[in-house]
């Protein structure tokens with residue numbers, strides 16, 4: 002009886018042991034597979050660099066991201082999960098900016114809309130028929146309201162008066178022709194409006210971008226980088242506006258979108274001259290075509306500006322001559338903008354002007370006024386907040402847009 006009972010107990014225990022063994026085996030099999038994962042897909046390399054980083058180090062290396070290969074052995078030992086196809090470094094999805102040519106044609110309607118007050122107002126006055134003294138005063142007032150400046154407005158009225166007198170007509174098409182010719186002469190198509198952006202004597206061209214904060218300076222540097230990338234230039238950005246907290250991030254974002262590296266400092270309030278120096282050095286080492294340096298535009302007083310910008314200029318010139326100084330002016334600020342231009346021109350040798358926000362003002366005459374004041378050409382115009390809303394300035398297209 003007892004012997005029979007023991008036999009049954011032994012049989013049950015044996016069956017239980019076999020069952021447990023099988024279950025553990027199965028679970029192990031599954032668990033083993035789960036620990037072996039394919040390597041993570043590679044990330045696009047970061048293009049933003051910081052001075053002082055080991056060469057070739059991206060910002061992400063600090064955090065261990067951006068690693069392209071999995072630890073050895075992890076993939077190959079698992080037959081159930083075949084090793085994935087060899088990993089190609091992912092092509093970073095950079096934007097392709099619109100080519101510089103033809104930008105103004107696209108933006109012309111915007112220019113015409115914002116400046117129509119000048120063209121329409123003038124043509125209505127001039128083709129009214131009888132042009133007495135009061136009518137000519139109205140013509141002059143319209144030009145002054147468009148910020149053409151008293152000198153240019155006086156010249157234009159004198160020229161138109163003579164032509165009306167000599168030809169004896171106020172036919173709208175004829176008057177439009179005169180106006181076009183006179184405005185074009187004032188805008189001066191003979192000025193050299195090219196931006197220095199090619200390597201000079203085996204080194205990158207250096208462009209310093211200056212202007213009061215709020216004029217659209219940082220945005221302009223970002224947009225200009227796109228113009229240059231569209232022209233196949235290798236560009237480096239220098240974020241030397243170290244006083245405005247977000248300026249360096251803003252600039253790096255512009256650069257990242259088109260694969261352009263940004264040299265910046267980790268520290269807010271760092272010495273702008275040191276950042277500018279690092280940017281020029283990096284551009285030289287990278288054999289870039291051009292380096293664009295954003296600066297701070299704190300216009301408390303001229304002495305401050307002179308100290309800050311003067312130092313940036315001197316420090317850059319230890320490495321390289323500066324080929325271009327672009328002054329950014331907000332077209333909507335009128336006389337204030339002209340005053341800013343005067344102060345900056347005393348501190349640095351401005352070689353070109355960028356007029357921003359021309360889309361938001363009927364004061365296109367500022368183009369003429371500022372060129373006369375500084376004797377340097379408007380080279381680029383900002384006509385909106387879109388990334389490709391910066392266009393090389395074309396005098397004929399500009400005048401045609403005003404008179405549309």
Ligand code: GDP
Pocket residue numbers: 212213214215216217218219220221356357358359360361382383384385386390
């Ligand atoms: P910064 O302080 O001079 O560097 O100025 P930002 O570059 O930060 O620009 C100030 C503001 O002006 C931003 O909101 C820009 O989008 C805007 N802005 C810049 N250029 C233009 C332009 O041509 N047209 C318009 N409508 N806005 C612009």
